Amino acid sequence: MSAHTPCMLMVGETPFDNDGAPETVIGGTGQFENHAIAVAIDFKNAPGMREANARRMVACWNALDGLHDDALGGGWTAAGMNAYAKGLEEKLRVMHDLLLAIKKLDDRNDIADHDEGVPCTSAEFDEVMASVCEVLKGGAT
Structure with missing residues (x-):
């Protein structure tokens, strides 16, 4: 695996992206606070799923903080x-x-x-x- 942003993540809300639809931004913390890692787009047919998905991804990332990438790539369960x-x-x-x-x-x-x-x-x-x-x-x- 290639290098990744070396910090815990957080979920942030932005009111609209370029298309005018709300989006949830997953970003870094600490010195990487202004780095967007991913953006979750709105699900038109499932309100609330966008933020829930973003929070789950952040929780998984943060739970694995400190674990070497090779362990993840090797299929750790x-x-x-x-x-x-x-x-x-x-x-x-x-x-x-x-x-x-x-x-x-x-x-x-x-x-x-x-x-x-x-x-x-x-x-x-x-x-x-x-x-x-x-x-x-x-x-x-």
Whole structure:
């Protein structure tokens, strides 16, 4: 996919386009506030559908903010994104548990003061740090 406007979007209303029909403009926010991304035209037989469609497109765009374009182009579905998010939640839980383990070691004074330049030689500390490295490499999810 090619590059896109890198911001959240908003829906704005303009009274008339060149044909005199009302239109809904989808535009950028922040530094891209004056950039029109798309224009939704009026549906003569379904009043209100124009703005509803524009709001839905904006909601989808904004919900996917931060997701790499390759994931979208690869056919990610809501179920796939949910599974990905659950994996991130699990990784966060594992990291939280590892930080608590490090804090427990520190509370017992099993971690040398790094200001003194003395490396920690505790086998338990080495085991926790190996787990931290594994999570940071992406292996433990």
